Amino acid sequence: xxxxxxxxxxxxxxxxxxxxxxxxxxxxxxxxxxxxxxxxxxxxxxxxxxxxxxxxxxxxxxxxxxxxxxxxxxxxxxxxxxxxxxxxxxxxxxxxxxxxxxxx
Amino acid sequence: xxxxxxxxxxxxxxxxxxxxxxxxxxxxxxxxxxxxxxxxxxxxxxxxxxxxxxxxxxxxxxxxxxxxxxxxxxxxxxxxxxxxxxxxxxxxxxxxxxxxxxxxxxxxxxxxxxxxxxxxxxxxxxxxxxxxxxxxxxxxxxxxxxxxxxxxxxxxxxxxxxxxxxxxxxxxxxxxxxxxxxxxxxxxxxxxxxxxxxxxxxxxxxxxxxxxxxxxxxxxxxxxxxxxxxxxxxxxxxxxxxxxxxxxxxxxxxxxxxxxxxxxxxxxxxxxxxxxxxxxxxxxxxxxxxxxxxxxxxxxxxxxxxxxxxxxxxxxxxxxxxxxxxxxxxxxxxxxxxxxxxxxxxxxxxxxxxxxxxxxxxxxxxxxxxxxxxxxxxxxxxxxxxxxxxxxxxxxxxxxxxxxxxxxxxxxxxxxxxxxxxxx
Ligand SMILES: Cc1cc2nc3c(=O)[nH]c(=O)nc-3n(C[C@H](O)[C@H](O)[C@H](O)COP(=O)(O)OP(=O)(O)OC[C@H]3O[C@@H](n4cnc5c(N)ncnc54)[C@H](O)[C@@H]3O)c2cc1C
Numbered sequence: 152x153x154x155x156x157x158x159x160x161x162x163x164x165x166x167x168x169x170x171x172x173x174x175x176x177x178x179x180x181x182x183x184x185x186x187x188x189x190x191x192x193x194x195x196x197x198x199x200x201x202x203x204x205x206x207x208x209x210x211x212x213x214x215x216x217x218x219x220x221x222x223x224x225x226x227x228x229x230x231x232x233x234x235x236x237x238x239x240x241x242x243x244x245x246x247x248x249x250x251x252x253x254x255x
Numbered sequence: 256x257x258x259x260x261x262x263x264x265x266x267x268x269x270x271x272x273x274x275x276x277x278x279x280x281x282x283x284x285x286x287x288x289x290x291x292x293x294x295x296x297x298x299x300x301x302x303x304x305x306x307x308x309x310x311x312x313x314x315x316x317x318x319x320x321x322x323x324x325x326x327x328x329x330x331x332x333x334x335x336x337x338x339x340x341x342x343x344x345x346x347x348x349x350x351x352x353x354x355x356x357x358x359x360x361x362x363x364x365x366x367x368x369x370x371x372x373x374x375x376x377x378x379x380x381x382x383x384x385x386x387x388x389x390x391x392x393x394x395x396x397x398x399x400x401x402x403x404x405x406x407x408x409x410x411x412x413x414x415x416x417x418x419x420x421x422x423x424x425x426x427x428x429x430x431x432x433x434x435x436x437x438x439x440x441x442x443x444x445x446x447x448x449x450x451x452x453x454x455x456x457x458x459x460x461x462x463x464x465x466x467x468x469x470x471x472x473x474x475x476x477x478x479x480x481x482x483x484x485x486x487x488x489x490x491x492x493x494x495x496x497x498x499x500x501x502x503x504x505x506x507x508x509x510x511x512x513x514x515x516x517x518x519x520x521x522x523x524x525x526x527x528x529x530x531x532x533x534x535x536x537x538x539x540x541x542x543x544x545x546x547x548x549x550x551x552x553x554x555x556x557x558x559x560x561x562x563x564x565x566x567x568x569x570x571x572x573x574x575x576x577x578x579x580x581x582x583x584x585x586x587x588x589x590x591x592x593x594x595x596x597x598x599x600x601x602x603x604x605x606x607x608x609x610x611x612x613x614x615x616x617x618x619x620x621x622x623x624x625x626x627x628x629x630x631x632x633x634x635x636x637x638x639x640x641x642x643x644x645x646x647x648x649x650x651x652x653x654x655x656x657x658x659x660x661x662x663x664x665x666x667x668x669x670x671x672x673x674x675x676x677x678x679x
Contacts, residue, residue, distance in 0.1 A: 198674070
């Protein structure tokens with residue numbers, strides 16, 4: 152068996168992995184948040200004129216409102232389209248992720 | 256098999272781990288990921304993989320050249336931004352887990368998992384991530400070739416001195432002169448880029464050479480944000496800028512470097528400046544070991560960006576086939592994060608989180624007005640799927656205030672994307 156195949160096979164058996172390695176790898180919330188960092192600054196710290204996201208408690212309300220918006224128009228047309236790409240569970244994960252971070 | 260056993264396997268597979276890294280003496284065995292290319296894709300992959308897989312060791316090959324971002328380089332072409340403001344130093348990418356290697360990679364052996372550097376040294380990898388960007392093919396145009404690029408400048412494969420050269424050539428266009436921008440057939444790097452460049456050049460001509468004209472010779476019939484670009488051209492440059500699509504004999508067929516002329520099937524042009532953007536393909540390293548199947552670009556599984564030819568080699572950024580995502584810096588960084596998340600999950604024995612890929616391309620119409628196109632995507636076993644309702648552009652009928660606001664947002668994105676990828 153090649154080493155690679157051995158490795159892949161091991162990788163496919165998560166139950167036997169040690170606790171230390173279980174902690175590795177990003178959560179869905181973190182992967183989702185990283186898509187926001189592209190514009191709102193690394194770690195969501197803001198990149199003027201785009202506002203910071205860290206420490207905000209209104210993200211869920213805001214993203215849900217955008218997601219249900221019929222038309223993608225106005226200054227936030229991009230945000231409306233991003234919100235449409237997120238499920239409600241995604242929105243919860245994102246809101247929790249940023250709410251748990253200190254405001255910049 | 257236990258976690259310990261897996262670590263031993265990894266340790267045993269490291270043939271040359273200490274030759275090139277700062278990891279000498281490290282007791283802890285850890286996967287070695289080699290990344291080729293330190294542009295938006297490679298740099299983002301290095302930073303996110305180090306964050307998401309703490310025990311990883313990364314060797315990042317960046318070559319010897321300085322790196323200037325292509326995004327915003329069209330502003331440098333018209334003198335509205337300095338070249339130095341586009342340069343990113345990559346020193347910040349080096350950390351205790353990331354070794355920066357200022358050499359080119361030459362080729363690799365996917366079966367023995369060895370990468371050969373330009374100086375002949377071999378580097379063993381557990382995973383290889385290729386992010387080499389593009390290579391241009393001027394020789395695919397009749398009469399053209401690498402030796403004539405100064406005559407028909409493009410500054411497309413890399414921004415930098417080539418951008419300055421193009422800027423000087425624009426400055427030299429006399430009032431009443433003719434500028435041509437030719438667009439290759441898709442796919443190519445940055446689908447809206449040629450039209451952004453043409454818009455900014457037309458803006459510059461309007462201010463500095465008001466009697467001059469600009470013609471876009473296009474090998475395509477439709478292009479991204481075309482209704483928005485065309486509406487702007489009609490309004491701002493009705494007599495100055497014309498676009499000839501493929502159906503209007505817009506396809507460049509031949510150039511004559513001696514005379515500086517360019518030719519379509521039925522028309523001959525004698526411009527003062529012809530910016531000929533050549534056809535393109537993936538950078539050479541991504542075409543070794545038949546990774547591109549002879550197609551010029553690499554087919555990947557978009558859930559991890561693992562090559563469909565050699566699954567322990569990942570290809571991200573412009574070199575990968577990722578349509579409907581465009582070849583943009585934004586998309587390159589998004590793919591790099593998903594690739595990093597998948598590798599991190601795999602080496603830590605977890606299922607990777609479901610992927611979300613995103614893209615937004617801002618294009619400047621003038622230095623203070625911009626439009627945007629966006630989309631969100633999911634990687635599946637069958638390819639990349641656009642999420643319903645997520646894709647679209649800035650509204651066509653919008654007040655100037657929105658175009659101005661989006662030029663500001665574009666600057667915010669640029670600073671953010673640069674910092675997220677390169678740490679500066
Ligand atoms: C004029 C212009 C404007 C643009 N504007 C935008 C924009 O506004 N927004 C946007 O999102 N995108 C924009 N783009 C597109 C963007 O520049 C590319 O999509 C992006 O750079 C792709 O990233 P990459 O990492 O795949 O390739 P690159 O950024 O080209 O990085 C690849 C790096 O790998 C190096 N390399 C290659 N082979 C090797 C090797 N064998 N060994 C070592 N190193 C190697 C190269 O030298 C290069 O430094 C624009 C492009 C152009 C030309």
